[in-house]
Amino acid sequence: MTTSYHNHTTWSDGTTDVAAMVAAAPAHGLDEIGISDHYVLAPDRRAVYWSMPLDRLEDYIAEVLAVQEGSPVPVRLGVEADFFPGNEADLCEALAPYPFDYVIGSVHYVDGFSVDEAADIWHTLSPAEVDEAFRGYWARVAGLARSGNYDFVGHLDLPKKFGFAPHADLSKEIAAALDAIAAAGLAVEINTAGAAKPCAAAYPAPSLLRECRRRGIPLLINADAHAPHDLTYQFAEAREMARRAGYRQLVRFERRRAIAYPLPES
Ligand SMILES: [Zn+2]
Ligand SMILES: [Zn+2]
Structure with a gap:
C-alpha cells in the first residue's frame, strides 16, 4: 500500500490542476x-498568495469530489490549514461542513514571521531572535495539537528549512509539543520535500522521528508535491528512515479516521 x-x-x-x-x-x-x-485562515485575515482564496473553499472541495468520481484510484479529500493562536474556533467552523x-x-507563521518563505529574513535575525523563532514555532505546534482541528501535523521542524538551527537547548519545548501531539492522538508525516531545500533533509529530523515513535505517534509518508512528478519523491528513503526510527506501520485516513497498514518494504 x-x-x-x-x-x-x-x-x-501547485503547478497543475487536481485532475492532472x-x-x-x-x-x-x-x-x-x-x-x-x-487554506490560510489567519486571525487578521491577512491575504496569503499561496493560499486558496478563503471564499473558494467550497469550490475547491467540489472539484476534488468531482475528480474523485472518475479516478482510477481513491482520492482523499484533504486540506492544509495553518494554525494560528486565536483562530481555533473560526477554523473549526470553516471546515465543519465538509466531508474531509x-x-x-x-505552522508556517510565528506571529508575523513566515518561517519558510525566505532565507533572507532568517539572515537578518540575531542568534537570540533565531531561538525565539524556533521557540515560538514549537509552542504553536503544541497549540495546534491542543486545538482539536487536525488529523496530522505537516512538516514538523519546518524552521530548519534554510539551514538555521537554535543555539539554545529547546528539548523541553520540543518534548512538550510532541507530548501534546501524542495526547491529542494526532499523526505526523515524514515530509520528503525538505530534502530538496537548503536543509537537505526530510522533515522531521531522525532524532525527532524517534521521539515520535517512542510516544506511539502514528506516521504518514508524504512528498508535499506541488507537481505530479514529485508525488513519491524520496519515498524509499523515507521508508528506510521510518524503519530506523522503529516504525512498522503507517496510517491512511478515511473521513478523519486513521487506519493503520504495514510499512512497505522498499
Ligand atoms: Zn506547508
Ligand atoms: Zn504543503
Whole structure:
C-alpha cells in the first residue's frame, strides 16, 4: 500500500490542476492519492498568495469530489490549514461542513514571521531572535495539537528549512509539543520535500522521528508535491528512515479516521 496525501494543486501554490495530479497517481504506484491545498485562515485575515482564496473553499472541495468520481484510484479529500493562536474556533467552523478525509495542521507563521518563505529574513535575525523563532514555532505546534482541528501535523521542524538551527537547548519545548501531539492522538508525516531545500533533509529530523515513535505517534509518508512528478519523491528513503526510527506501520485516513497498514518494504 502506498499513499501520498500532502499535495498541492493550482488551488493554492501547485503547478497543475487536481485532475492532472490525480491522473498521475497510478504511474507513481499510488493506491490512494490525497489533495491538500493551503487554506490560510489567519486571525487578521491577512491575504496569503499561496493560499486558496478563503471564499473558494467550497469550490475547491467540489472539484476534488468531482475528480474523485472518475479516478482510477481513491482520492482523499484533504486540506492544509495553518494554525494560528486565536483562530481555533473560526477554523473549526470553516471546515465543519465538509466531508474531509483529513486535515493537515501546519505552522508556517510565528506571529508575523513566515518561517519558510525566505532565507533572507532568517539572515537578518540575531542568534537570540533565531531561538525565539524556533521557540515560538514549537509552542504553536503544541497549540495546534491542543486545538482539536487536525488529523496530522505537516512538516514538523519546518524552521530548519534554510539551514538555521537554535543555539539554545529547546528539548523541553520540543518534548512538550510532541507530548501534546501524542495526547491529542494526532499523526505526523515524514515530509520528503525538505530534502530538496537548503536543509537537505526530510522533515522531521531522525532524532525527532524517534521521539515520535517512542510516544506511539502514528506516521504518514508524504512528498508535499506541488507537481505530479514529485508525488513519491524520496519515498524509499523515507521508508528506510521510518524503519530506523522503529516504525512498522503507517496510517491512511478515511473521513478523519486513521487506519493503520504495514510499512512497505522498499
Ligand atoms: Zn506547508
Ligand atoms: Zn504543503
